[in-house]
Amino acid sequence: MSAATNLSPAPVLTEAPPVASPIRDHAAEFRGRMGRISRQSAVYFAGTILTTAAGYFFRVYLARTLGAEALGLYALGMSIVGLLSLFNAFGLPSAAARFIAEYSGKGEYARIGSFLRGSLGLLAGANVLLGFLMLAGGPWLAVHFYHSPKLAAYFWPFTLIMVIGVFTTFLGQVMAGYQDVARRTLVTHFIGTPFNMLLSVGLITLGFGLAGYLTAQVISAVVVLALLAVFVWKLTPAQARQLNGCASLERRVASFSAAAFSIAGVEFVLGQADKIILGYYLTAAQVGIYAVAMALVGFVPVALQSVNQIFSPSIAELHASGNHELLQRLYSTLTKWILALTVPLGFTIMIFARPLMGIFGGAFEAGTAVLIVGTVGQLINCAVGSVGYLLLMSGHQNQIVRIQAVNAGLMIVLSVVLVERFGIMGVAAASAIAVAVTNLWSLTAVYRRMKLFPYNFSYLKLLFPGGLSLVMLILLRSLSGHSSWLTAISGLALAYVVFFGTFLMFGLEIEDRSLANAVWGGIGLNSRKIGVRFL
Numbered sequence: 001m002s003a004a005t006n007l008s009p010a011p012v013l014t015e016a017p018p019v020a021s022p023i024r025d026h027a028a029e030f031r032g033r034m035g036r037i038s039r040q041s042a043v044y045f046a047g048t049i050l051t052t053a054a055g056y057f058f059r060v061y062l063a064r065t066l067g068a069e070a071l072g073l074y075a076l077g078m079s080i081v082g083l084l085s086l087f088n089a090f091g092l093p094s095a096a097a098r099f100i101a102e103y104s105g106k107g108e109y110a111r112i113g114s115f116l117r118g119s120l121g122l123l124a125g126a127n128v129l130l131g132f133l134m135l136a137g138g139p140w141l142a143v144h145f146y147h148s149p150k151l152a153a154y155f156w157p158f159t160l161i162m163v164i165g166v167f168t169t170f171l172g173q174v175m176a177g178y179q180d181v182a183r184r185t186l187v188t189h190f191i192g193t194p195f196n197m198l199l200s201v202g203l204i205t206l207g208f209g210l211a212g213y214l215t216a217q218v219i220s221a222v223v224v225l226a227l228l229a230v231f232v233w234k235l236t237p238a239q240a241r242q243l244n245g246c247a248s249l250e251r252r253v254a255s256f257s258a259a260a261f262s263i264a265g266v267e268f269v270l271g272q273a274d275k276i277i278l279g280y281y282l283t284a285a286q287v288g289i290y291a292v293a294m295a296l297v298g299f300v301p302v303a304l305q306s307v308n309q310i311f312s313p314s315i316a317e318l319h320a321s322g323n324h325e326l327l328q329r330l331y332s333t334l335t336k337w338i339l340a341l342t343v344p345l346g347f348t349i350m351i352f353a354r355p356l357m358g359i360f361g362g363a364f365e366a367g368t369a370v371l372i373v374g375t376v377g378q379l380i381n382c383a384v385g386s387v388g389y390l391l392l393m394s395g396h397q398n399q400i401v402r403i404q405a406v407n408a409g410l411m412i413v414l415s416v417v418l419v420e421r422f423g424i425m426g427v428a429a430a431s432a433i434a435v436a437v438t439n440l441w442s443l444t445a446v447y448r449r450m451k452l453f454p455y456n457f458s459y460l461k462l463l464f465p466g467g468l469s470l471v472m473l474i475l476l477r478s479l480s481g482h483s484s485w486l487t488a489i490s491g492l493a494l495a496y497v498v499f500f501g502t503f504l505m506f507g508l509e510i511e512d513r514s515l516a517n518a519v520w521g522g523i524g525l526n527s528r529k530i531g532v533r534f535l
Contacts, residue, residue, distance in 0.1 A: 164225055195223060
């Protein structure tokens with residue numbers, strides 16, 4: 001839903017409206033918010049599913065053409081990019097999603113312009129310095145820390161990926177602040193990803209190898225950045241575009257950005273420390289196998305990520321207005337559907353882990369256990385819903401920093417202890433434990449501080465469909481003999497049919513029907529609106 005829709009004036013009433021009960025008003029507000037969240041999330045979900053399917057086969061192509069060592073070098077290079085990216089954003093992308101929405105809702109266009117100019121200027125200056133730092137220090141890290149001299153030749157494209165990436169992320173969050181996640185998804189998922197894949201295949205086919213893959217990423221990133229810049233310019237009110245205004249950041253923006261910066265730092269440790277430790281203790285080829293397995297694990301929480309894109313601004317608004325009851329209903333309903341959409345996918349990945357990894361080549365089957373353990377951790381992540389955003393967007397950001405910091409330390413200690421004995425499996429177990437503890441601790445914090453808890457008796461309806469889909473997948477795996485990716489795809493389709501067919505037999509709650517009607521009734525209309533705006 002566009003920002004213009006939210007700012008449209010209320011209709012003029014020619015007669016006194018009928019008095020509605022608070023319950024009726026509350027139900028109508030729930031349906032309206034659920035409709036907006038579900039429609040925007042559905043577009044993001046559809047784009048992610050499309051790119052995930054294409055991305056899986058693209059990773060198979062990369063694994064078979066470049067090999068495990070090249071993919072390991074890429075993973076190590078991106079870990080350095082991620083490390084420096086801790087310092088090149090200053091938490092401003094997260095601030096953009098929050099404060100652009102706030103300023104737009106209040107019509108404070110001058111503050112939008114000041115925020116955008118101040119943020120872009122700060123990002124530009126910082127990334128020039130960090131770019132030089134990466135070019136100067138990156139080759140030394142490649143040789144002396146990762147023991148991979150071949151990596152030293154690729155730091156120019158890695159540097160460009162880092163610099164372009166921070167502006168792409170910032171502008172994408174600005175569009176989220178304008179509540180235009182759908183059009184952002186069109187650019188990043190439907191345009192940027194396919195373009196990157198096609199260009200990569202062309203350059204690799206011409207014999208450029210890993211250098212060709214990195215070059216394709218740089219070019220496609222430039223295209224995405226240009227499109228996002230155009231759309232942000234169009235969405236930004238004319239008053240905010242005036243260059244004669246000031247370019248500064250308010251104190252409360254700086255305070256929020258500092259907290260978001262701390263969270264990003266801890267999330268980097270949780271997301272990249274495993275690869276750094278593997279790069280130090282093991283070979284680049286083993287890092288490549290691990291990276292492929294964890295990339296597949298990253299597909300599991302797609303439903304959660306889709307909901308988070310649009311639910312987070314609603315959390316801030318409802319918490320600020322004290323509408324605790326509506327926030328509870330949204331949190332409970334969305335978490336249940338996130339879990340329902342994730343369970344069949346997670347079960348399929350675990351049951352068919354070996355054939356899924358084997359598609360990348362025989363050497364990659366060594367990552368089977370990594371894929372299974374990582375999937376278990378992500379199932380726990382999805383089962384608790386948007387706990388991190390509930391704490392962040394309600395003013396409890398320091399609590400989430402503490403939780404993640406403790407668990408980052410836990411993951412590092414476990415990884416170092418387990419890597420020498422169990423190799424990549426030990427690091428995968430450490431990562432899964434950290435993910436599980438982080439989310440369960442956050443769930444406890446949300447209950448204690450906000451009195452929100454997602455689960456109720458309606459969740460019991462998920463047990464039988466989940467168990468039945470798991471049994472059907474096990475039977476299919478045992479009867480198929482030599483399993484292949486076709487069997488896995490068939491199993492995924494069967495798991496969803498069995499799960500939702502059985503789930504619907506138990507009947508839907510009122511909240512479930514509201515969500516289902518909003519999705520099915522709104523996706524087509526929303527898609528047409530996106531197309532019109534894009535053209």
